[in-house]
Amino acid sequence: MLRDRHFWMVVAAGLFLGGLGALLAVWGNPENSGICVSCFMENSAGALGMHDNPRMQYLRPELIGFVLGAAASALLFREFRSRGGGAPCRASLRECSSLSAVPSSSAAPSSSSCAWLPAT
Structure with missing residues (x-):
């Protein structure tokens, strides 16, 4: 297992993303939300006007970067496949x-x- 190349790639990616999360907190993100999915969700909801907390009403640029980077990676490595059906x-x-x-008389939609x- 320790000689497996994919294992070390996952470990390296984890260390890189963990370090990036710590750097994001140092570079200006709130200390408790380096790379925090629930914080991203709350900030995105605030940016869309779904709550009134003014501190959490902005669309974080790293979220846009994650989405665009994932889409670009999927296209680059030819792993982007639409699976939604017709x-x-x-x-x-x-x-x-x-x-x-x-209808109230039936549990299944008519x-x-x-x-x-x-x-x-």
């Missing part, structure tokens, strides 16, 4: 609308609850 947006809208329009969407 119409993922339509299916998501159908699911959301059927959950909010479930076909008429999503009449504005075409049937699949």
